[in-house]
Amino acid sequence: MTTKTSTKKPASSQKPALPPGIPFQPPAHAVSLDPALLVRDTCNARETNPEPSAEQIASIKALGVQDAISVRPRPDGKFGVFKGWRRAQAAQEANRTAKAEGRDLQEVNAFVWEELTDQDGWTRMLSAIENMHRDPMADRDNVAALEQCLLDMPKEYLATASKALGVRRGAAAHARAAQRLDDATLRKAAGQGLDLEQMAHLEEVAKVPGAERRLLEARAKDGDSGKRGHWDQAMALLRAELAHTQKRADVLTSLKEQGxxxxxxxxxxxxxxxxxxxxxxxxxxxxxxxxxxxxxxxxxxxxxxxxxxxxxxxxxxxxxxxxxxxxxxxxxxLSPEESAQRRRTIEGNRAWDAAREPRYSFITSLCRGAKIPEEARAFALRTLLELPSVYAKYAADRETVKVHGFMGKTAKESSRDCGDLLALPKAKESALLVAHVAAAYEHSMADRKCWMDLGRRRASWLLLLEQLGHTLSEVEQEAVARYRTATGNQG
Incomplete structure (x- = not known):
């Protein structure tokens, strides 16, 4: 029996066989390119929305370009990107801000297709296939993947992972809550551009009639500013309504159990x-x-x-x-007019109570910020010099719990103990002054019917907060409406 000697090369050194009808060999290895050398190829098939999203830019700033792009050489020494142009632009933006943000410059891994230099038809086809067959994950899969990757991520890498994913602190818990939304609501929320935290908020108050509509209206009012004032006010009121409904159900259940x-x-x-x-x-x-x-x-x-x-x-x-x-x-x-007024009072009282939470949150952020705005410092100083009646009542009660809260501290057992506040750094003196006066005004607005007769002094406090960036709730807007024509916001 004759033994034939094989003439085939070892598998490790062979190039893969080309399918029939393909005249070129794809690149075997990616090379690193300076993003400054990348331009959009004339045969790139994506014409609509060719710019990277803010989320994609954040991801590439944190992790770099993970998937190699595809380019072909140009006569001017640059490279035309026909697959991955959005990634390339994100890398360019990352490098543009790298120095200011304390990051290293990036390079981009790319497959350089020499064979396609004069092959526009093939280039355009490959670019089209790249986009045509890329189906996005389902919204529920996106949310589930975000939760799981954050739960599995070692703690030392959570900050980087959060930046790459474009999510806030607590995103895993938010994702878990978002998955409790039904498919239709989750799909609509994602389509409206709600982030994980907002989806979690929606799930939290989903049982309140009209919650989805009210939150989407609030988001529309906030616009693309990045602020969430209207959203926070809507959430505060929805939470109050949910708590009210739950408490009522609990009271009725208790009465039923008592017979x-x-x-x-x-x-x-x-x-x-x-x-x-x-x-x-x-x-x-x-x-x-x-x-x-x-x-x-x-x-x-x-x-x-x-x-x-x-x-x-x-x-x-x-x-x-x-x-x-x-x-x-x-x-x-009761007459119809009396019934309507009674209902209006009940709703106004509840809304006034609900508005306190986002207002306190804003005051706390203000007092814990790097620098106190001059308008706030001057307002606080004027209050201490003029000693209006709203301050006098607070001074008589000598309550410091709110001051501690606004400074981000926990009050000791005695509400009048402020020794730990006196030990704050000298740089925080203006913040402490504002926190003290803020506590006085908030102390004077504890009465839930205060919105019906706010008075000039307290209105000036709310108008100052609005001037500093706080979004007033509907009931707060109503309370200050008659005082807006006054010159200045004198405290």
Whole structure:
């Protein structure tokens, strides 16, 4: 038997066989190129949206270009990019700002296709295939991948990974929350450009009727400024509404578990014999407490607008209770105007309470910032010199918890203890002054009905915050409206 000797070269040194009909050999290795040498190839198929996104630029600043681009040489010594032009531009932008941002200059890995120098048809086809067959991941896959990669990332690399992904602190938790949105809502949120934190916010308040619409309207008001004032105000109000609804449900559940029947709230008083226990006394003239009334067959309850239980007797006459003399005025049905005003007051009070959270957050950022704006320092100093009544009440109460909070510190057990604040660096004295005066004005606005009669002094405080960049809520806007025509924001 004759043995044939193979003439094939070892596999490691062979070039892969070309498919039929392809006249050139693709490059085997990528080379490093200076991004300054890269220009858009005339046969690059992408005509629409050829610029890199802000997210892509952030990613390449953090990690560099991970996937090699494809170029062909030009007679002028530069290289035409027909695959990866957006990545190339992002690398150019990264190098443009590298020195100012303390980063090293980057080079870009590229496949140089010498064979395509005079092959426009093939070049355009390869560029088209690059874009035509690149399907984006589903929105849910994107969110899940973000969460998992951040959870798996070693702690020492989290900062770099977050920059590369363009996400904020806490992104893994935000991604986890976003995945609880249904497919339609998640798709719409992604289409509207909501980031992970905003998606998580939407999921948090999704049970509030109209939450999605209100948040998208707030985002539209914020625009592309990068600020989130309207969004934060909308979220604060939605959280307050959600908490109110949940508390009401909890109170009603508790009453049901106690076996207490809840009266239907009605303003047709002529047909409703029930009375709150506060309007009733015993036959001997003593107060009728909830505990004393518990065994009465008419023991009932309602839940007021603040979710507090109001104990009633379903029929005081039948169960031998007396009506207090001062409560004997006949009850009447509220007029439509009175009902509307009552509802407006309830909504305004709730909105005023909700607006406090984003306002406190802004004041804290202001006081903890690198430098206090001159307008804030002057306002605080003028308050201490003029000693308006809103400050006098605060001074009498001597409460320093808010000052600690605005300075980013935790107050000690005694609210009047401020020794740790006195130990702050001299550079923080202006911030401490502003925090102190801020606490005084906020102390004076604790009453939830304050929005109905704000007064010039307190209005000037809100107008100053607005001037410094805080977005006022709707109820705050209403409260200061009549004072906007005054010259200056005098405190």
């Amino acid at each position: 207490v029947e809840v009266l239907r709230t009605s303003y047709s008083w002529e047909k409703d014999p029930s009375r709150p226990l506060t309007e009733l006394i015993t036959p001997l003239g003593n107060d009728l407490t909830a505990e004393a009334h518990r065994e009465c067959p008419g023991h009932r309850a309602t839940v007021d607008d603040d979710n507090e239980v109001v104990w009633h007797c379903a029929d005081p006459g039948q169960y031998k209770h007396r009506v207090r003399p001062e409560a004997k005025e006949p009850k009447r049905k």
